[in-house]
Amino acid sequence: MIPILSAQQIRDADQYTIDHEPITSINLMERASRAFVRKFSTLVPGGGRVMVFCGTGNNGGDGLVIARVLIQQAHDVSVFFVGHLDKATEDFKVNFERLSVLSEISQIASEDQIPNIPENAVVIDGLFGSGLSRPVKGLYASVIERINQSGAAVYAIDISSGLYPDQPLTDGAVIQAACTISFQTPKLIFFLPEMRKYVGTWHVVDIGLDDAFIQGSDTNVFFTQPNDVVLPLRSTFDHKGSAGRLLLIAGSKGKMGAATLSARAALRSGCGLLYVHTPCCGLNILQVNVPEAMVIEDEHTEVITEVVPADNVDVLAMGPGIGTNSLTQKALADLILHAKEPMVLDADALNILAQNPELLSALPPESILTPHPGEFARLVGAWRSDFEKLEKLRWLATTYQLNVVLKGAYSAVCNSRGSIYFNPTGNPGMATAGSGDVLTGIVAALLAQGLAPFEALRSGVYLHGQAGDEAAIKVGEVSLMASDLIEHLPAAFKKLHF
Structure with missing residues (x-):
């Protein structure tokens, strides 16, 4: 660094x-x-x-x-x-x-x-x-x-x-x-x-x-370099059960694309076993598009209403495409109140937190939030300058003992002690729908494979950007789609295996 x-x-x-x-x-x-x-x-x-x-x-x-x-x-x-x-x-x-x-x-x-x-x-x-x-x-x-x-x-x-x-x-x-x-x-x-x-x-x-x-x-401000990135290690006798068990809670009617992107990214990032909790309307979509995932149907047809994690799950991630229905808000609140290990929250899960700020105090310490600027503003309020924005980022991370990335060019990754690491990878082509859902899958998969929460976040942000850079070489920035990031994740991982 x-x-x-x-x-x-x-x-x-x-x-x-x-x-x-x-x-x-x-x-x-x-x-x-x-x-x-x-x-x-x-x-x-x-x-x-x-x-x-x-x-x-x-x-x-x-x-x-x-x-x-x-x-x-x-x-x-x-x-x-x-x-x-x-x-x-x-x-x-x-x-x-x-x-x-x-x-x-x-x-x-x-x-x-x-x-x-x-x-x-x-x-x-x-x-x-x-x-x-x-x-x-x-x-x-x-x-x-x-x-x-x-x-x-x-x-x-x-x-x-x-x-x-x-x-x-x-x-x-x-x-x-x-x-x-x-x-x-x-x-x-x-x-x-x-x-x-x-x-x-x-x-x-x-x-x-x-x-x-x-x-x-x-x-307490740094610029991340390639040798700062931590990758999960595999040993000869590893199996799918020892390579990380992730429960992804994602999707609602009309937003199953977000769940699909996040699930595929998690698998491409090395997750050994992936469970996806989703409304009934998403069953066939996920079974066809992500056959490697095990789908758990919610009792509701269109939105998530209740999540009961299995005992053998290592990490919970929630947010892509879930919407902010009142039933979903209650499901997230119940999940947070019963969670014991750091979890990953993105997208509509962040919007629900903004509407119910008391839940921030209930999050397990070292949990991970991945807001874009709009979601971040809903969590912390407006700012007058980018310097004040960074102070708000530190405040959020240190007050609630969280790891938070404020996404954008040079994404700012802040740990629970208030140190900020700017990310060097990525390009404007990644400013496209679904890119954040891919990041959620990457970070959650790294966390499930045993990386410490901050290392999972910082490394995930770097890999996400590197995949975007690899994709831009092949398809250009204008034509880049979120699914291209997933396809180029293998190249990003290989580039970092020194």
Whole structure:
């Protein structure tokens, strides 16, 4: 996993590296800027005009180094700095002198000195970095607005000017980057939907900061990596009874597709024995579409009204396609009150919880909830920013001792201690009906096979996204359906068997 650091922790990591590598700050700036150029060169073909805009802080110093290296590589580069040299950092001044030997550096001291920016130019934003302390106003704001209005593709150094790495948007000007090339670790804002037009696509380049210091930093936000994923292990003498016994409670009239998708996903994820409790109307549908499952008919024809789990079931999962009928609400309440082990709840089970919030306190500790943003809002209320949304996620997980994933791009997986792990896999093609039902089946199957609840959730979310990425390669994002995720689960599992 990659720790996601605060602005202060990033500065501390810089200083620790300078002190203990040891390396001078000017040489660390050189190393970081050259790493930026290596990535930039893979993203931007040569030959076009590059315009580098610098502040007079160390982010601006990075910009000067980047401009120098690009000029040495025969790029057509124009360099501008905003402000006055007498207020510049020492590292900025050193690199200003080094660049002056190769190129003119134009000062922007007033609005009439802001240059025209052609639409076909490439802009490199080095105005501010992660150390911004106040909203951007005045001349800097005018420069940012001119850049944004130009239509040129903007590449931000480390972070778009005007953004804070770990705080909400302010009322100041902010660069709208097409791409951010960030140093050493991703920033929290990269994972938040409201920041997407300022961050663009993003890449992280290694600049050699002390890894032990970063790994030892006190944070509760992480970026999941492939080696964090835990998979169930099979031994020679395993049989279907030892490979996980899952009871899936799903479906209602008109929504048997959800039950089918969830059941098939559970089986594709290694569940040894799958029981599906469903209304009578779903019997033939499930027997035909999921012949490996054992179907338990509810006494009601169209909705679920009562669930009596067998003693030999390892895990209960409920929600896909069940609706919110009053009889179903009572069935879920009874199930929760009698459950002793962590269970998996999704879809309409979450909507029922939102209508009956007292049930949250009755859930077995370490149970798993898998809401999309709409279901999450019904559980916790509205939020004013994505930062507040993350705090609500922590509140829900820690208050009720749950493991919760807030689904979406970079799905946020939160454990019962309040640590959040952003997921790297998945694509927009997965924003389609039934995708969440597939996730329920995957997570429940992993839990039934013996993974700890949080590991089952984090690993299930990763595998779900990986299956989506494998499917997108074959069918494309536009044509992707939830059933494609199930078909590509084997490829996702195989990719993680190191």
